Amino acid sequence: MTDFELVEEDDQIVNIKVIGVGGAGGNAVRHMIDKGLTGVEFICINTDQQALSRTKANKTIGIGLKGRGAGGNPETGRSAVENKAEDIKEVLKDADMVFIAAGMGGGTGTGAAPYIAQLAKEQGILTVAIVTKPFEYEGNRVAIAEKGIQELRKHVDAVIVVLNEKFLEVMGDDASLTACLAAADDVLYNACTGIVRIITEPGVINTDFEDVYSVLHESGQAIFGVAEASGPNRAKEVLDKAISCPLVEGNSIEGASGILVYVESSNDLKASEYSFINKSVYQFTKGSSAKVFIGNSINESLKDTIRLTVVATGLEQDKATLKLVEEEQTLRTGTDDAIVFHTAETPRVISFGRGEMRESGSASTADLSVPAFLRRNAD
Numbered sequence: 001m002t003d004f005e006l007v008e009e010d011d012q013i014v015n016i017k018v019i020g021v022g023g024a025g026g027n028a029v030r031h032m033i034d035k036g037l038t039g040v041e042f043i044c045i046n047t048d049q050q051a052l053s054r055t056k057a058n059k060t061i062g063i064g065l066k067g068r069g070a071g072g073n074p075e076t077g078r079s080a081v082e083n084k085a086e087d088i089k090e091v092l093k094d095a096d097m098v099f100i101a102a103g104m105g106g107g108t109g110t111g112a113a114p115y116i117a118q119l120a121k122e123q124g125i126l127t128v129a130i131v132t133k134p135f136e137y138e139g140n141r142v143a144i145a146e147k148g149i150q151e152l153r154k155h156v157d158a159v160i161v162v163l164n165e166k167f168l169e170v171m172g173d174d175a176s177l178t179a180c181l182a183a184a185d186d187v188l189y190n191a192c193t194g195i196v197r198i199i200t201e202p203g204v205i206n207t208d209f210e211d212v213y214s215v216l217h218e219s220g221q222a223i224f225g226v227a228e229a230s231g232p233n234r235a236k237e238v239l240d241k242a243i244s245c246p247l248v249e250g251n252s253i254e255g256a257s258g259i260l261v262y263v264e265s266s267n268d269l270k271a272s273e274y275s276f277i278n279k280s281v282y283q284f285t286k287g288s289s290a291k292v293f294i295g296n297s298i299n300e301s302l303k304d305t306i307r308l309t310v311v312a313t314g315l316e317q318d319k320a321t322l323k324l325v326e327e328e329q330t331l332r333t334g335t336d337d338a339i340v341f342h343t344a345e346t347p348r349v350i351s352f353g354r355g356e357m358r359e360s361g362s363a364s365t366a367d368l369s370v371p372a373f374l375r376r377n378a379d
Helices: 022-034 049-053 074-082 085-092 108-122 140-153 164-171 177-200 209-216 234-244 271-282 363-369 372-378
Strands: 016-021 041-046 059-062 097-103 126-133 158-163 220-230 258-265 291-298 305-313 322-325 340-343 350-352 357-359
Touching: 016 022, 016 108, 016 177, 022 041, 022 049, 022 097, 022 108, 022 177, 041 049, 041 108, 049 059, 059 085, 074 085, 074 108, 074 140, 085 108, 097 108, 097 177, 097 209, 108 126, 108 140, 126 140, 126 164, 126 177, 126 209, 140 158, 158 164, 158 177, 164 177, 177 209, 177 220, 177 258, 177 305, 209 258, 209 291, 209 305, 220 234, 234 271, 234 305, 258 271, 271 291, 271 305
Parallel strands: 016 041, 016 097, 041 059, 097 126, 126 158, 158 220, 258 291
Antiparallel strands: 220 305, 258 305, 322 340, 350 357
């Protein structure tokens, strides 16, 4: 039986730092600050001194001799950051958890991020990298990114890889390049803020840093999803959206060895809705050996909306996408309440809106499958 902890006040202070490495990492940090992410310390590390001069981060570290960037060479980025090892160790001091945000494929992010992760891990810090992979048309940068990600995996507890190429598919041909890049920053923001919220916000049913540590520590491949839904079928809709993870490498949570689930809602969340989400999530795991932590907090500003954050770890790559579908109405057989799943290269998804059912492939269903922030950026 699951033990639930009723929490009135959370006095635990967890030291969380977000480190933006290189140009893309610095842009991600700026976006997080502009969006109002709190409860963390922001640090920017870059070979480009001009970029550092524009940052709003709490601390900055300039690496390299000339302050003009790494020229797209990861070896230059690596040697530059190694020369500032003591400075980096100092800013990492006392951290419980570190997020490393970077773009893979260039010189600074690709070369410096793995070394920064190594320094963090050597201090016993829970280290999670959230990185972007270049568009396929960027040629050699893609190959450089692949090598950088493989090196990064050696030194982090978990890595989330955001695929720039997927933004073209999800946002459509009419989306501007600026909108795609802004959406990438939104994904990095959502990943960080989702996990930070799980740790720092007191809940009716509580999750804390130890739960997060248990799921993320030495977990390897990770994916995440954040979604919102309202209406009579909101529990089914929000779960389907959150677990689809269309923009992240390894986009199925099937077979996860660890899952964090965080449900935010107003006081009107039904016990049946909460139970449905919990039971559904357990169906994706490796069974009794899986670590699953589920929390719930009250946010009255959400009104009739449920916000769901899902972080899944310990995943195998190249899994077919698994999505939740509505159970069919049949004669009572003793399995009427069972949750039905469908696995396919192109999954059949039935989305339920307000009082109507739509099969995948229709324009309205395709729109619903796209996260709200992407629909806004594409407009």
